Amino acid sequence: MARYTPMMEQYLRIKAEYQDAFLFFRLGDFYEMFFDDATRASKELEITLTSRDGGEQGRIPMCGVPYHAADNYISQLVTKGYKIAICEQTEDPKQAKGVVRREVVQLITPGTVMSDHLIKEKENNYIVAISEFEDDTFALAANDLTTGESMATILAGDHHEVIGELSNLAPREVVVNSESVELSNAIQERMTVTISIEDDTRIPETLTPLSDHIDQPKLLHVFGRLLQYLIRTQKRSMDHLQPLRHYHISQYMKLDVNSKRNLELVETIRDKKRTGSLVWFLDSSVTAMGGRLLKQWVERPLLKQREIEKRQELVETLMKQFFERETIREQLQGVYDLERLAGKVAFGNLNARDLVQLRKSLEKIPEIKQAVSSLDNPYAKELGEEILPCEELVKLLQDAIEDNPPLSVKEGQMIRDGYHADLDTYRDASRNGKDWIAALQMQERERTGIKSLKIGYNKVFGYYIEVTRSNLPNLPEGRYERKQTLSNAERFITPELKEKETLILEAEEKIVDLEYSLFANVREEVKAFIPQLQQLARKISELDVLQSFAVVSEENRFTKPIFSKERKVAVEGGRHPVVEKMLKGREYVANDVMMDRDREILLITGPNMSGKSTYMRQLALISILGQIGCFVPAESAVLPVFDQIFTRIGAADDLAAGQSTFMVEMLEANYAITRATQDSLILLDEIGRGTSTYDGMALAQSIIEYVHSEVRAKTLFSTHYHELTTLEEDLDRVKNVHVKAVEEEGRVVFLHRVHDGSADKSYGIHVAQLANLPEPLIKRAEAILKEFESESDTVTKPEVESNTVTKEKVTVEEEEAQLAFFNEEAKRKPARTPAEKAILDRLKSVDIMEMTPMDAINTLYELKKQLKS
Numbered sequence: 011m012a013r014y015t016p017m018m019e020q021y022l023r024i025k026a027e028y029q030d031a032f033l034f035f036r037l038g039d040f041y042e043m044f045f046d047d048a049t050r051a052s053k054e055l056e057i058t059l060t061s062r063d064g065g066e067q068g069r070i071p072m073c074g075v076p077y078h079a080a081d082n083y084i085s086q087l088v089t090k091g092y093k094i095a096i097c098e099q100t101e102d103p104k105q106a107k108g109v110v111r112r113e114v115v116q117l118i119t120p121g122t123v124m125s126d127h128l129i130k131e132k133e134n135n136y137i138v139a140i141s142e143f144e145d146d147t148f149a150l151a152a153n154d155l156t157t158g159e160s161m162a163t164i165l166a167g168d169h170h171e172v173i174g175e176l177s178n179l180a181p182r183e184v185v186v187n188s189e190s191v192e193l194s195n196a197i198q199e200r201m202t203v204t205i206s207i208e209d210d211t212r213i214p215e216t217l218t219p220l221s222d223h224i225d226q227p228k229l230l231h232v233f234g235r236l237l238q239y240l241i242r243t244q245k246r247s248m249d250h251l252q253p254l255r256h257y258h259i260s261q262y263m264k265l266d267v268n269s270k271r272n273l274e275l276v277e278t279i280r281d282k283k284r285t286g287s288l289v290w291f292l293d294s295s296v297t298a299m300g301g302r303l304l305k306q307w308v309e310r311p312l313l314k315q316r317e318i319e320k321r322q323e324l325v326e327t328l329m330k331q332f333f334e335r336e337t338i339r340e341q342l343q344g345v346y347d348l349e350r351l352a353g354k355v356a357f358g359n360l361n362a363r364d365l366v367q368l369r370k371s372l373e374k375i376p377e378i379k380q381a382v383s384s385l386d387n388p389y390a391k392e393l394g395e396e397i398l399p400c401e402e403l404v405k406l407l408q409d410a411i412e413d414n415p416p417l418s419v420k421e422g423q424m425i426r427d428g429y430h431a432d433l434d435t436y437r438d439a440s441r442n443g444k445d446w447i448a449a450l451q452m453q454e455r456e457r458t459g460i461k462s463l464k465i466g467y468n469k470v471f472g473y474y475i476e477v478t479r480s481n482l483p484n485l486p487e488g489r490y491e492r493k494q495t496l497s498n499a500e501r502f503i504t505p506e507l508k509e510k511e512t513l514i515l516e517a518e519e520k521i522v523d524l525e526y527s528l529f530a531n532v533r534e535e536v537k538a539f540i541p542q543l544q545q546l547a548r549k550i551s552e553l554d555v556l557q558s559f560a561v562v563s564e565e566n567r568f569t570k571p572i573f574s575k576e577r578k579v580a581v582e583g584g585r586h587p588v589v590e591k592m593l594k595g596r597e598y599v600a601n602d603v604m605m606d607r608d609r610e611i612l613l614i615t616g617p618n619m620s621g622k623s624t625y626m627r628q629l630a631l632i633s634i635l636g637q638i639g640c641f642v643p644a645e646s647a648v649l650p651v652f653d654q655i656f657t658r659i660g661a662a663d664d665l666a667a668g669q670s671t672f673m674v675e676m677l678e679a680n681y682a683i684t685r686a687t688q689d690s691l692i693l694l695d696e697i698g699r700g701t702s703t704y705d706g707m708a709l710a711q712s713i714i715e716y717v718h719s720e721v722r723a724k725t726l727f728s729t730h731y732h733e734l735t736t737l738e739e740d741l742d743r744v745k746n747v748h749v750k751a752v753e754e755e756g757r758v759v760f761l762h763r764v765h766d767g768s769a770d771k772s773y774g775i776h777v778a779q780l781a782n783l784p785e786p787l788i789k790r791a792e793a794i795l796k797e798f799e800s801e802s803d804t805v806t807k808p809e810v811e812s813n814t815v816t817k818e819k820v821t822v823e824e825e826e827a828q829l830a831f832f833n834e835e836a837k838r839k840p841a842r843t844p845a846e847k848a849i850l851d852r853l854k855s856v857d858i859m860e861m862t863p864m865d866a867i868n869t870l871y872e873l874k875k876q877l878k879s
């Protein structure tokens with residue numbers, strides 16, 4: 011059998027265990043990759059592919075990266091979703107018999123990265139494990155390795171539920187059972203995430219304290235999977251893991267994936283950026299921890315009125331007590347990321363500078379505690395009591411660690427004088443030695459009369475006496491032994507200098523070694539404080555988010571909403587905070603939203619670009635802001651506590667995507683109407699526009715009827731089917747509102763103001779008139795419209811179903827109605843002149859989504875010309 015070299019055999023043995031990762035195989039100063047890994051890595055990282063003798067098998071592909079630059083390459087691969095197994099030499103090559111022993115010391119995966127430049131400051135980096143159970147339930151456990159936070163929940167339902175919750179956590183990696191193929195596929199269809207397998211679900215013995223308080227087998231099952239995976243990949247201590255927190259999604263407002271996306275809560279739809287999202291708008295947090303918690307809160311609005319009001323009241327206090335708030339903000343500026351520092355302590359990869367940061371952060375705490383406690387609010391007092399300054403730790407760090415230590419922990423200069431007796435002795439020796447050398451330099455200058463003589467030090471030759479070439483004749487014979495020749499100077503050593511050098515260097519070596527071990531001890535001692543630091547981090551983040559709410563509410567003239575149990579919305583002068591901010595100078599037109607038992611469904615009409623979607627989103631955002639405890643952008647607001655918010659809001663790109671969009675539209679509408687309750691808010695934007703007019707209109711109407719009689723959720727429904735506005739007459743709780751636009755000096759001006767009643771029907775024609783379309787064409791359009799109107803009153807709109815509408819009934823009757831639609835439509839096609847027909851055909855064929863404004867003007871110009879000819 012053909013064999014590889016012994017080292018390649020070792021490589022293959024190790025690689026067999028890490029099939030799904032790039033194996034970084036340490037060889038001297040390089041990490042090498044071989045075979046397929048090498049071919050793929052050379053492409054991904056754009057590094058040269060070479061080859062190496064593999065033994066009897068001939069040459070094998072190879073590429074490598076220097077170990078000191080490996081971080082950068084690892085980052086690139088991890089960002090692309092790959093895993094990297096780091097395989098080190100685990101014995102001294104000089105002592106090794108045969109091939110040096112090598113082992114994988116860590117598996118770096120997208121969900122477990124710790125390196126600073128791979129994790130976002132204000133975002134968690136979750137890894138999520140999932141377990142599927144036979145009773146159609148799922149358990150999810152999430153962990154952020156950088157902060158040590160762990161939480162788990164149980165979900166009932168289908169993959170949709172799982173994906174919904176995953177979208178909240180936005181993990182980079184999901185760990186499942188090897189048999190969960192369907193689930194993995196469903197997840198990968200909806201999100202970019204690395205899927206990993208872990209079949210072992212036993213809680214590792216050393217980590218049982220993390221879940222001692224949990225008795226639900228499903229949670230333990232999934233947490234076991236998560237921990238097993240972490241242990242397998244990290245292979246190092248994880249002392250900072252926090253006890254598992256069991257959370258229930260029923261405690262929070264439900265926001266499905268679409269709604270979060272449509273409402274741009276954490277990122278914008280178009281370019282997936284944080285800038286322009288609600289989180290971005292709200293973020294006046296000072297610390298990175300606060301930023302992370304803010305995002306968590308935005309994604310999980312509360313349901314318990316008392317909890318909401320608790321936050322709200324503290325925000326109000328913080329707004330009133332400006333001085334205390336400013337003190338808190340100022341002190342928070344100096345607080346570093348305690349949570350992630352705690353993570354670094356646990357992994358042992360922090361340096362003395364991190365400890366200085368930790369000390370400085372902790373030194374800010376007493377003043378923060380003081381300022382919080384002095385706020386006139388019970389929640390603040392509670393926080394004040396819970397914020398504990400870790401004095402013992404501060405003392406330890408103050409005594410032990412220098413103010414400006416170097417980055418490296420192997421160069422000394424980290425430990426303060428007076429912290430350790432032996433260290434002080436060595437330092438004295440070294441310092442005295444150095445004084446002695448300074449004195450020697452003086453002596454030698456006097457003795458030889460050479461003013462430029464100096465004593466220096468370098469790593470290779472140690473201490474030396476340097477004399478420039480021109481002064482050499484003045485140097486006495488005998489005592490000076492030549493050490494090194496430079497171009498214009500000579501370096502010498504004397505026996506006494508040699509002797510002192512040994513003393514000094516020995517002392518320095520001892521200093522560096524001792525400092526390192528003292529530092530390591532301090533780091534170990536800090537470990538004991540991890541739970542306290544984490545608790546402190548939690549409280550500080552909470553405070554930071556609340557002060558952020560206060561700042562944003564004040565800066566943007568927000569008001570405190572009142573929550574009412576009457577299922578009533580009364581927003582006066584409401585605004586969409588992000589759109590308003592984006593208007594930059596142009597005035598945002600505030601609008602009221604009034605909904606109650608008689609106004610459950612608002613049917614919104616108005617021309618394109620008039621502000622229908624903004625109006626709808628505005629209510630959703632006001633509700634979310636209210637339920638996370640922030641003030642809201644309105645003059646006054648009475649709100650119900652919504653249990654869920656559903657949205658179906660089309661984007662421009664949806665329009666271009668055509669038919670498949672219609673399917674998505676129907677799926678989303680279905681999702682909303684089947685899950686919504688009386689306490690939910692539904693936003694449906696131009697439902698039906700993805701299909702042909704009558705189809706779409708029929709569906710839109712039946713959806714409204716269904717929501718009206720069966721669901722009874724508060725619903726905002728925007729539509730361009732003007733025919734639907736007559737529903738107001740037939741359905742008690744449907745009301746028309748419209749957004750107005752007017753003509754001013756021959757131009758359309760959008761007023762963005764919402765009024766009761768339906769929009770002016772001939773609006774489109776009006777716009778055409780403004781666009782200077784030929785008079786005969788406009789006249790003709792008005793005539794056709796009239797014709798439509800008289801017919802639509804008798805035929806086009808099917809009778810409204812009674813309150814007892816059921817799905818089956820709708821289908822049968824609607825079929826008949828639709829048939830009538832089409833027959834009538836065929837009959838009433840007005841006669842057109844050939845010129846008109848040509849123009850209409852041309853109009854039909856243009857794809858507006860593909861046009862530039864210039865194209866559009868040109869086309870219009872040609873059409874006009876055509877008409878005249």
Ligand SMILES: Nc1ncnc2c1ncn2[C@@H]1O[C@H](COP(=O)(O)OP(=O)(O)OP(=O)(O)O)[C@@H](O)[C@H]1O
Nearest residue numbers: 597598599600617618619620621622623624625762
């Ligand atoms: N109340 C308002 N005050 C000021 N400007 C507004 C207001 N509402 C909307 N706008 C501006 O008008 C633009 C269009 O608004 P929006 O997308 O809500 O219109 P729309 O009626 O839903 O349009 P379409 O029917 O094309 O989807 C917004 O991007 C914003 O710049």
